[in-house]
Amino acid sequence: GNSVTQMEGPVTLSEEAFLTINCTYTATGYPSLFWYVQYPGEGLQLLLKATKADDKGSNKGFEATYRKETTSFHLEKGSVQVSDSAVYFCALRRSGSGGSNYKLTFGKGTLLTVNP
């Protein structure tokens, strides 16, 4: 079945540090890949997505590249801010048109804390 593995947190960084959160996946076919962010007390927000191999998703300084050869979708940001403190979820959605392809498979989430 499908699965997503992301690095265990928590991750604690100082402001302006470089961020990497690793995400690898197992899936048949060509899934779409997503990063969602959840700020304290809120719902999930889509941060970025990629729908095919070698696509790069980017938003708010965050980037991730869909690497089919390594089945990875690592999240990076060159300089984090205190306001980036949140939980980050990597997720995939199967390709195809069947009903089960509506499901998002999430990783366990990584808590990021950025200190001033």
Add this chain to the structure above:
Amino acid sequence: DTEVTQTPKHLVMGMTNKKSLKCEQHMGHRAMYWYKQKAKKPPELMFVYSYEKLSINESVPSRFSPECPNSSLLNLHLHALQPEDSALYLCASSLQSARPAYNEQFFGPGTRLTVL
């Protein structure tokens, strides 16, 4: 309008109560979802509606009863819940297309439910 709204924000109920959660979107999305999220865990899919018809039920206990009265509204009726049902309940919506993998889900802020 690019948001999903949920009411109430917080709900406390006893095990014999009947209550309902409400979700609304005006983005023209024809797929709508209910998720349950426990603390420090990723969201777990409960139900999917596609064109106002129940498409997926992830073996959810019958004390949770979803309803989709029209294309903009999604309800979750609660009855005889248990304390372990306390969680954040998230609603989401997405475009309906032949390639659902390409369409990101937009999440609401959630209802924080406490069952006493």
